[in-house]
Amino acid sequence: MSDNEGRKDLRMPDDDEVFAVVVDMLGANRVRVRCMDGVERTARIPGKMQKRIWIREDDVVLVEPWDWQDEKADITWRYDKQEADQLREEGHIQE
Template identity: 35%
Template sequence: MPKNKGKGGKNRKRGKNEADDEKRELVFKEDGQEYAQVLRMLGNGRCEAMCIDGTKRLCHIRGKMHKKVWIAAGDIILVGLRDYQDDKADVILKFMPDEARLLKAYGELPEGTKLNELIGGGLDDEEDGDVNDYIDFEDEDIDKI
């Protein structure tokens, strides 16, 4: 049998995710950057995002974040705009949920932005108002069943 010459298996390469506990400084957008909300993940390190300026862009996740920072639909991200392609952008940073709430409180994100929700379906049932997803049956209808 060959000797093990490495320093460990795939779990060592993965590393520990200890950076979540630390508070980091809130990063605001600069020139050439924009806030966006992820609409859907496309695979291959790409996602489709709706930028705050109203443009839907195809975003590329940078290599430093790839397989280290997990991005899902509904997340608030900071993208770097391209001078030569307006319909494409690069993901620079993913905001944690508490950071996204702070951005909204500071007025960086518009008031209509829904945080921590999927864009398509929406997780909040209260936004429908009086519309219910169930059917009311009368006593007579139940007896027939």
């Protein structure tokens, strides 16, 4: 048995995406996120995610910062708890 048996292949960020942790729920499909590049942004939950995926504080998400307004972003992916713990263990996310 390898020590890697519980590891799943997780979706990693594309070139224009960053890991982020949800800090605050703002309402109206918006959340405040702290991105791993050191910037706090207002992120938008896109319509295709709104009813299917529930996003809560302290969730780990992937965001795509807007290229014309750096303080805003769109959420592209949400990790579940096991995946988030794995990302923290592997050092992708610093609290």
